[in-house]
Amino acid sequence: MVRIKKPPEVRSNELLDCAQRLFFTRGYESTTVNDIIREAGVSKGAFYHYFPSKEALLETLAVRLSRENLKQIQPHFDNPSINAIGRLNALFAGSRRLKVELAPQLRNTFNVLFKPENVVLFHRINEALTAVVQPLLANILKQGHAEGSLDASDPQAFALMLLELRLSVGKVMHQALKQAEAGDIDGAVTMLDDWMLTYGIALDRILKLPEGTLQVAEPGFARAFLTSE
Amino acid sequence: MVRIKKPPEVRSNELLDCAQRLFFTRGYESTTVNDIIREAGVSKGAFYHYFPSKEALLETLAVRLSRENLKQIQPHFDNPSINAIGRLNALFAGSRRLKVELAPQLRNTFNVLFKPENVVLFHRINEALTAVVQPLLANILKQGHAEGSLDASDPQAFALMLLELRLSVGKVMHQALKQAEAGDIDGAVTMLDDWMLTYGIALDRILKLPEGTLQVAEPGFARAFLTSE
DNA sequence: ATTTATATAGACTGACGGTCGGTCTGATGC
DNA sequence: GCATCAGACCGACCGTCAGTCTATATAAAT
Numbered sequence: 001m002v003r004i005k006k007p008p009e010v011r012s013n014e015l016l017d018c019a020q021r022l023f024f025t026r027g028y029e030s031t032t033v034n035d036i037i038r039e040a041g042v043s044k045g046a047f048y049h050y051f052p053s054k055e056a057l058l059e060t061l062a063v064r065l066s067r068e069n070l071k072q073i074q075p076h077f078d079n080p081s082i083n084a085i086g087r088l089n090a091l092f093a094g095s096r097r098l099k100v101e102l103a104p105q106l107r108n109t110f111n112v113l114f115k116p117e118n119v120v121l122f123h124r125i126n127e128a129l130t131a132v133v134q135p136l137l138a139n140i141l142k143q144g145h146a147e148g149s150l151d152a153s154d155p156q157a158f159a160l161m162l163l164e165l166r167l168s169v170g171k172v173m174h175q176a177l178k179q180a181e182a183g184d185i186d187g188a189v190t191m192l193d194d195w196m197l198t199y200g201i202a203l204d205r206i207l208k209l210p211e212g213t214l215q216v217a218e219p220g221f222a223r224a225f226l227t228s229e
Numbered sequence: 230m231v232r233i234k235k236p237p238e239v240r241s242n243e244l245l246d247c248a249q250r251l252f253f254t255r256g257y258e259s260t261t262v263n264d265i266i267r268e269a270g271v272s273k274g275a276f277y278h279y280f281p282s283k284e285a286l287l288e289t290l291a292v293r294l295s296r297e298n299l300k301q302i303q304p305h306f307d308n309p310s311i312n313a314i315g316r317l318n319a320l321f322a323g324s325r326r327l328k329v330e331l332a333p334q335l336r337n338t339f340n341v342l343f344k345p346e347n348v349v350l351f352h353r354i355n356e357a358l359t360a361v362v363q364p365l366l367a368n369i370l371k372q373g374h375a376e377g378s379l380d381a382s383d384p385q386a387f388a389l390m391l392l393e394l395r396l397s398v399g400k401v402m403h404q405a406l407k408q409a410e411a412g413d414i415d416g417a418v419t420m421l422d423d424w425m426l427t428y429g430i431a432l433d434r435i436l437k438l439p440e441g442t443l444q445v446a447e448p449g450f451a452r453a454f455l456t457s458e
Numbered sequence: 459a460t461t462t463a464t465a466t467a468g469a470c471t472g473a474c475g476g477t478c479g480g481t482c483t484g485a486t487g488c
Numbered sequence: 489g490c491a492t493c494a495g496a497c498c499g500a501c502c503g504t505c506a507g508t509c510t511a512t513a514t515a516a517a518t
C-alpha cells in the first residue's frame with residue numbers, strides 16, 4: 001500500500017470519526033479494529049500507534065463526544081446572572097431544541113445506545129458525560145440553594161441523582177421509539193408525553209419546587225421527536 | 230477424561246454456580262468458557278449442550294440471581310395488610326438487614342459489579358432485577374396512591390425512577406468502598422452516611438411525603454456496612 | 459550527510475468463543 | 489437378550505479478532 005503521511009491530529013481524528021460512525025451503526029462489539037482501519041484507509045500499525053487499544057479509543061471517543069455535547073449546552077450552564085431555576089429551564093429548553101432539530105439522528109443514536117449489546121458503548125459515553133456535567137449541574141443547584149430558590153442541601157448528590165433520573169427517561173424514549181417503529185405511533189406519543197410529565201414532576205419535587213416550575217418538555221414534544229423527518 | 234453423567238438440572242446448575250463464582254471474582258470478560266468448564270470438570274461440548282453461548286449463560290444467571298434476590302425480599306412486597314409507607318419501610322429495613330448481615334460478601338460483589346470492565350455483567354443483572362422488581366414496587370405505589378398516603382400519579386414511572394435513583398447510591402457505595410480500602414475509613418463513612426440521608430430525602434420528596442418518613446438507613450449503617458468482617 | 463524520532467505498513471500470533479463429528483449410556487420395545 | 493434411539497458428553501478443530509513485531513519510509517535534528 002502507498003504510504004500516506006498526515007499530521008498526527010488529523011489521523012487520530014480520522015480514526016475517531018470512522019470509529020464513531022461504525023460504532024453508532026454496527027455497535028461497539030461487532031465493529032472490529034480491522035473494520036475501522038479499512039474504513040480509515042490506514043494500517044494496523046498506524047492504529048496502534050495512536051491508540052494503545054480498542055478500549056482506549058472508545059475512552060477517547062467518549063471524552064470527545066461529551067466535550068462536543070458540553071460545548072452545545074455550555075451557554076446555559078454559565079450564566080449566573082439569571083437565577084438557578086431560570087438556568088435549569090434554559091438548559092432543558094436548549095437540549096430540547098437540540099433534540100427536535102436533530103431528531104432523526106438522535107433517534108438513531110438512541111436506538112443504538114440502548115441496544116443491550118451496546119452497554120459498553122453506552123456506559124462509557126454516559127460516564128464521560130456525567131463526569132463533565134455533574135459538577136456544573138451541582139453548581140447551579142448550589143446557586144439555587146444559596147438563593148433560596150430551590151432546596152438541594154447536598155448539590156453534588158442531587159446533581160448525580162438528577163442525572164440518574166434522566167436515564168429512566170432515556171429508557172422510556174427507547175421503548176417509545178420501538179413502539180413507534182412497530183406502527184403504534186399514537187400509543188408511543190402518549191406514553192412518552194406521560195413520562196416527560198412525570199419526569200418534570202419528579203424533578204420539581206426533588207428540588208422542592210412548586211409543580212410545573214421546571215419545564216422539561218412542552219406539549220407536542222414527544223410527537224415532534226418521534227415523527228419528525 | 231472420564232465420562233460422568235448427571236441429571237441435566239444438576240449439571241446446568243453446576244455450570245451456573247461455577248460461572249457465578251468466576252464472574253464475581255475475575256469478572257465476566259476475563260472469565261473464559263474454558264475457565265468455566267475446567268472448574269466444572271466438564272467438556273466444551275457439554276457446556277454448549279446446555280447453553281447456546283456464553284452470553285446466554287449470563288442471561289440465565291442474571292435471571293437466577295434476580296429470582297433468588299426476590300425470594301429474600303418477597304415477604305415485604307406482598308403484605309397489603311399494612312399501608313404502603315409501612316411496606317416500603319419494611320422493604321428498606323429488610324434489605325438493610327440483609328446488607329449488614331452479608332456485608333463482607335456484598336462489599337466484594339459491589340466492588341466487582343461496579344468495575345468498568347464488568348458493565349455487561351452489571352447491566353444484565355440490574356436489568357433482570359428491574360424487570361422483576363419494578364411491577365411489584367409499582368404495586369405498592371399504586372396502593373399508596375389509592376390510600377392517599379403517598380402521591381405517585383404514575384406508579385410505573387415512579388417505580389422505575391426510584392430504581393434508577395437507587396443506582397446512584399450504588400455508585401456512591403462503590404466510591405466509599407474504594408476510599409475505605411485506601412485507608413480513609415472515617416471519610417468514607419461520612420460520605421456514605423450523607424448520601425444515604427440525601428437519598429432518603431429525595432425519595433420522600435418524590436413521593437410527596439414529609440421528610441424523614443422513608444427510612445432508607447439508620448445511624449451507623451455506613452460504618453457497619455463498610456467495616457464489618 | 460548522517461543520525462534520530464516519528465509514522466506507517468502488514469504479516470503474524472495467541473487466545474477465545476463457538477462448531478462438529480463422534481462416543482457413551484441408559485431407557486424402551488420386541 | 490438384543491436392537492434401537494435419544495440425548496448427555498467429549499475434545500480436536502476452526503474462524504475471528506485484538507494486539508505484536510519487524511521492517512521501512514519520511515521528516516527533523518545535528
